[in-house]
Amino acid sequence: MRNLLTASVLFLSFSIAAVAHAAVENTAVQARMDAMKAIGGAMKTLGNMAKGSVDFDATAAEAAVDVVAVQSAMLPTLFEAQETDPMSEAKPEIWTNWDDFVAKANAMTAAAEAVSIVDAGSIGAAMEAIGGSCKGCHSEYRM
Numbered sequence: 001m002r003n004l005l006t007a008s009v010l011f012l013s014f015s016i017a018a019v020a021h022a023a024v025e026n027t028a029v030q031a032r033m034d035a036m037k038a039i040g041g042a043m044k045t046l047g048n049m050a051k052g053s054v055d056f057d058a059t060a061a062e063a064a065v066d067v068v069a070v071q072s073a074m075l076p077t078l079f080e081a082q083e084t085d086p087m088s089e090a091k092p093e094i095w096t097n098w099d100d101f102v103a104k105a106n107a108m109t110a111a112a113e114a115v116s117i118v119d120a121g122s123i124g125a126a127m128e129a130i131g132g133s134c135k136g137c138h139s140e141y142r143m
């Protein structure tokens with residue numbers, strides 16, 4: 001009985017790992033996920049500096065904001081075709097409300113271009129200014 005239990009626990013964790021590592025098959029979907037991941041990574045860098053778990057570095061902070069600005073400016077192109085992939089979390093409403101989706105992407109680019117980070121104390125406000133756009137779009141267009 002115990003062996004059976006161990007075996008099924010092992011099988012279960014193996015299955016979960018397999019799902020987590022399943023590859024995205026559609027390269028266009030992978031490209032737009034990569035852009036989002038880069039944006040997420042940049043926000044994490046800023047968050048770590050704001051928390052103080054990473055020392056404030058003006059150059060690195062500006063570089064992170066640039067990543068958000070540059071990657072978000074590419075979103076309208078990256079999402080233009082309604083590609084599908086089992087791993088994609090993009091909702092079909094993106095393409096039925098395309099102008100709104102583009103407006104939300106542009107708003108993120110504008111927010112990232114407008115912020116200025118001069119010290120660790122100004123990161124919080126910058127993240128808030130950019131962060132609102134993440135939620136605004138994800139709540140409608142991400143599964």
Ligand code: HEC
Nearest residue numbers: 033036039040043088089090104105108133134137141142
């Ligand atoms: C204009 C809409 C829009 C904005 C703005 C937006 N996202 Fe996304 N994001 C999406 C969509 C759509 C997906 C799902 C893409 C897919 O799976 O095909 C996504 C997926 C992601 C993912 C998962 C990527 C992966 O590996 O699958 C992360 C992380 C992410 N976004 C972070 C952010 C952060 C951080 C911000 C704000 C700084 C942000 N996003 C702003 C639309 C947006």
